Amino acid sequence: MRTYLVIADATAESEIAVRFAARRAAKTGGAIAILAIVEPQDFVAFGSIQATIEAEAEERAQDVAKQALDMLGDERGVLPRIIVKHGDPVAAIAEAIAENSDIAALVLGAATSGSPGPLVTHFSGAGVSCLPCPLMIIPGSLDREALDRLS
Numbered sequence: 442m443r444t445y446l447v448i449a450d451a452t453a454e455s456e457i458a459v460r461f462a463a464r465r466a467a468k469t470g471g472a473i474a475i476l477a478i479v480e481p482q483d484f485v486a487f488g489s490i491q492a493t494i495e496a497e498a499e500e501r502a503q504d505v506a507k508q509a510l511d512m513l514g515d516e517r518g519v520l521p522r523i524i525v526k527h528g529d530p531v532a533a534i535a536e537a538i539a540e541n542s543d544i545a546a547l548v549l550g551a552a553t554s555g556s557p558g559p560l561v562t563h564f565s566g567a568g569v570s571c572l573p574c575p576l577m578i579i580p581g582s583l584d585r586e587a588l589d590r591l592s
Contacts, residue, residue, distance in 0.1 A: 443471035443545040444522070445577075446537060448478065448530070449505040454550030454558060454581040457588065459505060461579045462548040464592035466519045474522045474541060477502030478533045499525050531563055538573060546575045553581035 445462035448455060462473045479498040502523045524541075526533035538544045549564065551557035557565070557578070564576050583591070 442543055443469055444474050444541065444543045445471060445546050445548050446474045446476060446534075446541070446544045446574075447548045448534070448560065449475045449502045449523075450478075451501070452550070452552075452558075454552050454579075455505070456550070457581055457583060458548045458550035458579050460585070460588050461550075461577070461592050463519050463521070464589065465548075468592065471519075471545065472522065472543075473519060474524055474537070474544065475502055475505055476524045476526060476534065476537050477505070478530045479525065479527045480530065481528060495525070495527070499523075530560060531568065534560070534564075535571065544574055546577050547572060548577045548579065550579045551581050557581075 443466070445466055447458045447462045449459070459473070459475065465471065466473045477498050479495055502525055524537050526537055534547065538547065547564065549558070549561050551561050556562065561578055564572065565578060569576060579588075
């Protein structure tokens, strides 16, 4: 099944990418995979703190998945699969794609102004040659109506 991979974080551009991917999946009979990345912490004194951080990342991914379902409206046939990876974001994305042969595209949202963001910068530059699937960059300046029209 054609699956669109999107990255879950607390940014507005992530929400735009999730909405676009979910609507594309609904229209093409595909699915979405939402990747939450737990970046390495500089210092963790106790294992229980690390476990709490990891649990919070899973909760954030679940929240983003619920938001994606809410954004779909009547197109509820798309259920997101949640993937949680630990480590460097670029490596985590590469690992998620390598482990899931049904990933048909990596969908990233660009920031509304200034730098498009570190992942967009990496994957639209030197990192694009390492991708085994197309890259879709969704401009952060698109509003809901534009996203609905384009997806």
